[in-house]
Amino acid sequence: MVDQRVPTSVPFPTKSLDRHTELSNLLELVTGSLLEHVAEADAANAARQSGRRNGIIPNNQAAALLPPEIVSQRLGLSLSEKPQGKNGLVELTDRLLRLSVNTWDQGFMHKLYSGTNPVGVISELILAVLNTNLHVYTVSPALSVIEKQTGRALARLFGLSGPYSGGITQPGGSASNFNSVLIARHRAMPFINEKGTSAQQLVMFTSVDSHYSLEKAARMSGIGSQGVYKIPTDSEGRMSVPALRKAILDARSSGKHPFYVNATAGTTVRGAYDPIEEIASVCKEFGLWLHLDGSLGGSAIFSGQQSWRLKGSERADSITINPHKMLGVPVTCSFLLGNDLRQFRSANSIDAGYLFHEESSKVALQDAVANNTDDTYDLAELTPQCGRKGDALKLALGWVYYGRIGYERYVDKAFDTAAYLFSLVEMHPRMEMAAVHHSVQVCFYYNPSSAEYEHKVAAKRNTAITAYISEGLPSKGFMVDYAPGPVGKFLRVVTNGTTTNETMDSMVKAIDEIGHLCIM
Template identity: 45%
Template sequence: MTISLSEDQLQQSRQPLVDHKQEIQHLEYLLPRIVAKIIDYVKPDPESSLVVPPCLTKSCEGKETLSGRELYNALTSVPGKLDLPLKGFGTQVEDEAMLQPVLDQIDLILDNSANTWSLGFLEKLYASTNPIGVIADLVLSVLNTNSHVFSASPVLTVIEKFVGREYAKLFYGHDSEYCGGLTFPGGSWSNVTSLHMARAHLYPSTKTEGNSAHRFAIFTSVDSHYSITKAAMLCGFGTDAVVGVPVTETGEMIVEALESEIVRMKNDGWTPLYVNATAGTTVFGSFDPIEEISMVARKHRLWLHVDGSLGGNFIFSGKDFTMLEGVGKADSITANPHKLLGVPATCSFLLVKDERIFKSCNSLKAEYLFHDAGDNFDLANGTLGCGRRADSLKFYLSWYYYGKLGFTQRIDHAKYMADYFANKLASMANIFEVLNLVDGRVPGVQVCFYMNPTTRVIDDYTRITRQVCGRFHAEGKYMIDYAPFPQANKNNPRAKGEFFRVVFVNPKLSTKFLDRMVEDLCSFCESGDVIM
């Protein structure tokens, strides 16, 4: 049945739904006011600014932060807080002052957010961004385009090809003809894609026939990121296909155990496919011995991936790049500029020896969208998705702004701060036990430790650790995290429950600030407030 418009309908005119002139007026009104709010938010001295805002602390005690459910109820049960109105505040506004509710929403968001610009934000593997990072994100929002095909994002495509290649050269060597990289929405997705590409490249028939002819096995350390196991789930291997390789007491994969596991799985009828070496584990910051692992991978014809989500950017270090020895032998590498380099989240690259395999492993014949038959400038054709933000711009502008030397200084400063803090605690052995300090240094930028506020022997520090972290959060001065020993390491004689994990990535940190934090930790011991 065909429905056609009448002559009268065809002759009717209709005005635009949105008035462009009014849109510009609203932007001119809102933008400077929101910029002023943002400046006020980041302007306070980071040494004294609260990392946890007061509104996230329970007013009854001041010693505990709100839970997710409590904050949800507080913001959704009160009129004027979170709201989805029938008629939006930004439509049909006669006076720009009527846009005040929009500004109030910005205040609400800022007031209820952890302040990553505070030096006390030491909980995660990233910190605040920087001026050029804010600007880069703003430019991307203004452009509001997809970097899936060249026609929609010409210069952004060229920037991603350019910065991806220069980034890859740091790992693979400047004479590497085809190395390159693409961005993915986070290190986990970069890892997932690396496993899919290993299968598609080494066993091309799986692109059409699936896994039925093989029982693939993958190998990763017991301390590696959970995204490797999730990748096995997504690729249809199942979690049973993931072999957790034992690690040393400080978290590095034991290479002899890796080879033994590969042989065992072969003998059991599995097809060893992929080994993941971690450069900077999430908890201890440990670096697997990539050079030695690469020899085993080559011997057994496995794809070698390096998950350098955290530690990959030590490639910029002027002192500690040797921790990545052998990385150029990896088939693929995950590296996240949004962690150690301060690029706005998220910005994750998957780097490869030969960028042509992005297209050969991931592309389908979607002629309606991808018209580039030669060199791949339709970047989504090299991924498993379509729509994608041009995250590479954030990295490119940061590199342009700070230079390679600036990144080097940032990495080396972070490492110095971590080593300083670890040795400071180690010098107070009657109170602190540092778990990842070896020969006066920690492997990455995390420091893991127990704190004993008594003179008694403690078998399980979990309660103390959680209590102190909770108090620190509630006071708003520090956000630090805690972690357990990995399940496979429970028999480690040093495993006495959960421990503190503090991360040093903020370039504004000073030894003076760290000294004060140690004093504040010790004050808990002296106060007697810690409940055993």
């Protein structure tokens, strides 16, 4: 019986199998708006490069200033009973674009990712058309092969060259870090998956500057926040190795079971790289799993000039890298790499005959270990998730199109532009670095309080100026975030491979204009 509530003139998924025509029509309808969104970012970039006033395209960052009630009102999302058809789709698309922050604009320097590139968009389109799932090989043969090959190529770049080395994608850096804890936990206590938690308290080590996902991973894996020893950093934000050694010894002598150390390659705020070689030696001495959280800074491996920062990465048991951060690959694209993927499988594999049709996953795993093979292409066997998107394609397609050398140039440009901004801050009479400059982040205060103020008052004043500037920047076409520092919060600018020196010049000018109003 026909549903009377649905007008028959409205296209409906079950009505026609002429879907390619419908897709073609809809693509045609929205393509103009999508291209305009990117064109506005390009126009702003061109304006900045020609030195025109700040290169502002008001809509590019302005949505950041709107409260949720206004966005909700302007968006006008109506999840109605009746179909709204093409008009509804096109109008909502237009309003959505208008009310979004334009990450393609160079003014977007707020977070550790940026807008993607044309190849990134194509890769998302391919994945959308394929709409497949990388839990088992049968339904995603080509994408599974691409994930295996891309993971292996990445692992090789880091020097993980063992016969079972490789990598798998995860839905983000936090998820990659979480899986690394699960795998290390399983190595430390092979009975854990069957019997649950043990009487022995597992403890792990990571620096005070590391990402919160490590502590979350500890919570989710039954280790708990108290099982995470936060190791102090030196004045440059790198983990103190003597303090790490001492913490391991202390934990041992109080009856705890150390099993895992995370070294960060590119900390979230300051961009510091922990001393991997030295940490690896400590891990070896105590038989601990070494994980490298290179979510942000791991991409420096693509650059001949910057890869020295990752010296010692070949000694890691597992490595996280997020191409969706420093490489401009679409969000999300994150890999967990390892020197022995059999360990990934041992920790994550579970019998599920309705999905994995190797006679029995357990038997297949035992066979794999006994025969020293790791040829599983049912990639959900290596991760906590079941259904998985083909995120590896997004890195692989860009690699094909731009070459490794393209990614290298992209990384180098981001580092060079950050260094240029650093020099501007150093020369500026009212700006002062808040942290040592390492990577693609530049952290600084505007007109920081001098010694005449007591620390608490100075911190309050600095935080107020920083917040005022950060909130004022979107109306000038920029978005810059801030973070806690030694004397209150400071501005943190994150550059990417498209950011130019001219953008830095105009941003410094904009900061000065807003900051001046605040300190007058």
